Amino acid sequence: MLELTGVSRTVPHKRGTLTVLNEASFCVPPGHLMTVIGATGSGKTSLITLLAGHDAPSQGAILFQGRDCAVEAPHPNSIGHVPASDDVLCEALTVRESVMSALMLRVAGQSREERVARASHLLVGTGLETAATARVGTLTLPQKRRLKLALALVSDPALVLCDEFTDGLDARSERELAALLKFVAGDHPARVVIHATQTVGNLAAYDTVVILHEGHVCFHGPSRAVTHYFSIPAMDELYPRLAKRPAERWGDSWCRHRDSYYEAFKLGGLGEPATSLGDEESAAARKAGAGRTGFTESRTAAAAPEPPPLPSATAQARHLMLRRWTLMRRTRAQWLRHLGVLLLCPAAAVLLVLPNRGFLEKLSADAGPEVLWPAAYTCMMALWVQILLVLMMAVRAGAREIGGERPLYERERAGGLRLGAYLAAKLGFVLPLVLLQSLALGVLADMLTGGLPGHALPRLLLLALTGCAFGCLCLGISACSADAGRAHSRAWMLFFFNLILAGALLGFPRVLGGVIHPFITAYHGWSGSVETLRDTAVFEPVTRLVRTWFATPAQAMWALGGHSLVGVLLAWFGLRNRR
Incomplete structure (x- = not known):
């Protein structure tokens, strides 16, 4: 009753x-x-x-x-x-x-x-x-x-x-x-x-x-x-x-x-x-009635069977993850877009490096300024373009992921879906996707251009971590948005915020840059990648081209991990609030 x-x-x-x-x-x-x-x-x-x-x-x-x-x-x-x-x-x-x-x-x-x-x-x-x-x-x-x-x-x-x-x-x-x-x-x-x-x-x-x-x-x-x-x-x-x-x-x-x-x-x-x-x-x-609620106490309620138990959070997360990958495979326009990103982004990075490949091949300890400066500029911009492409991949993967199916989530949440299971499933879809695209970008670009000087493995890890960190932030924005359109526009606003401020940091005094750079995902991925050039001839010219501070690869990885955590917490907070 x-x-x-x-x-x-x-x-x-x-x-x-x-x-x-x-x-x-x-x-x-x-x-x-x-x-x-x-x-x-x-x-x-x-x-x-x-x-x-x-x-x-x-x-x-x-x-x-x-x-x-x-x-x-x-x-x-x-x-x-x-x-x-x-x-x-x-x-x-x-x-x-x-x-x-x-x-x-x-x-x-x-x-x-x-x-x-x-x-x-x-x-x-x-x-x-x-x-x-x-x-x-x-x-x-x-x-x-x-x-x-x-x-x-x-x-x-x-x-x-x-x-x-x-x-x-x-x-x-x-x-x-x-x-x-x-x-x-x-x-x-x-x-x-x-x-x-x-x-x-x-x-x-x-x-x-x-x-x-x-x-x-x-x-x-x-x-x-x-x-x-x-x-x-x-x-x-x-x-x-x-x-x-x-x-x-x-x-x-x-x-x-x-x-x-x-x-x-x-x-x-x-x-x-x-x-x-x-x-x-x-x-x-005209007589006194049965009471305020309309049914007398003599009505006996039928015995209600116990409701069935809910599956574990692990089982829910596993099913949601499999369902999401099935949906992407079944939606042709969606997987074609991701495949296009996977192929076109490395091509864009290659087109930037190949025209200046000759300067990189002439690099040596006694190379003159006519070689060092173009080579330094090529390395710096190639790393920057790769970081921007990774951010674009993350926006494409995570911005609409929760906002686009918010009513579906609310229905399933009312039926006992655990918040942690849903968030884990979304991370299990977005992060592998961004990770795959980021690694493909770095590996294919190096294979087709012969690679940049310096340590390639830390640079590849930083590229992947940058994509994962920004993907988490986009997922958090999506969870805090009422619909997919708003989530998408806010994620692109964050992208341009990173683009403008990270570019401005190249000319800011180090004191001012030290205040701003902790909030910029793109900066950590780029500066850590530049630091991998330290043992090469192009590092000194790069430090003269820009006035900012460069994070070591380890510092950049810790900072990107912090940005990932902020994105996950933002997604958790957004999913807790009903819309």
Whole structure:
């Protein structure tokens, strides 16, 4: 049983606080299908968010299966949340793969055969068995709604919350999905299904209706009583009728009539509800009722089976990592872009070095300025261009990685996905990708040009560490951004910040450079690489071309490791905050 008592929710507002839900009180018994209807801004989504445990009520109590949710949060597998957005689906997976993925992230201890059997059962139950092998991106809108419901049901939850599940559909699809929700409500001994919607055309399919208006509960009861209570000829007149009075007055009116209506329709389970609104109901409405929540204490809740345990964080991370690599392999445009970066960036570095290769070949201890200075400039710029190319690779790999699938992450997080598992999976995708591209850039550039003077191995390690550090920073920016577009633009801003300030450091006094350089990823990768030229003839000319301080390779590696840690912590902080 689900019971709300005086539940309110206030949020910050430019003029103080705004009450989006005002003292909502009602009760929903097991096996019950209830709809919450109201116009945009009435508080439906806020109510669903509170019931799902994503937010805490400002006051009041939510009791689920006899436990106060504020004291003992329900197990993630006891709640199935169906969000309104279709962005929570992964379009490159098939329908069956999506359900199998949800099972691997939410339910532990199942063999592959058991997962396949459970996935098949869910697909049949939600009417998706004929679309099991279709890509999610090719599904129709009603099919996507069915898939979201199937994903919410993988753990056999006792509470199913649907937000705008039938909104925007044709009348036939709306009826079919409402009937599907009714089937879902009766398929579990202790299940409660709540559907928040704006549509009022199919209310007869639900056991009871809660009507919200600007955060106030204006009615709770069977749908056939709505027209009588609001004195309207048809349900289409509900919203115009609500607009004629302030929400506070509707809420106060319902508080006065609530108990008598509960008694009239016998919502406490003491008998069959009345079939009409005649004299007997009018007499019953004048009696004291069953209480504030609408169900008497004599109603016995069905025993709810224990929810299945969650997989370990390691198992979740491993599955997410494999899924991400599968998605890249399956998305042609994505892997073609990464392949292009892998091939074109070394070519750009080679084009810079080859025209001046003759100066590098003439280097010797007694070489004249006509050789030393061009060779020094070539080495310095070649290292700088390689660092910039690595930063561009990191932006391409990490900037959109979390921001582009934020709704998907939030859905899976609500189902028990651990933050650490998700972050580890993202690092397991971005870092190897950047590492591969960075090493390919350094190795291919050296092979095609004959290499720069100095120690090649530390230089190659610095190139790879620079890419990993900037990839972590881009991943952190992506986690702190609301969408992929903002994450991408912010990552490029960081790139140009590195480009401008690192270039400016070449002419800054050493005192000023010492204040700025700790914050510039590109500087550490470049200066450490320049330091590998110390035992060569070009190092002295380089130190005269620029006025900045050069970090040793070891110092640069430590600094880049610190930047990587900052990026990981930023990603952790961003993923903790719900969006």
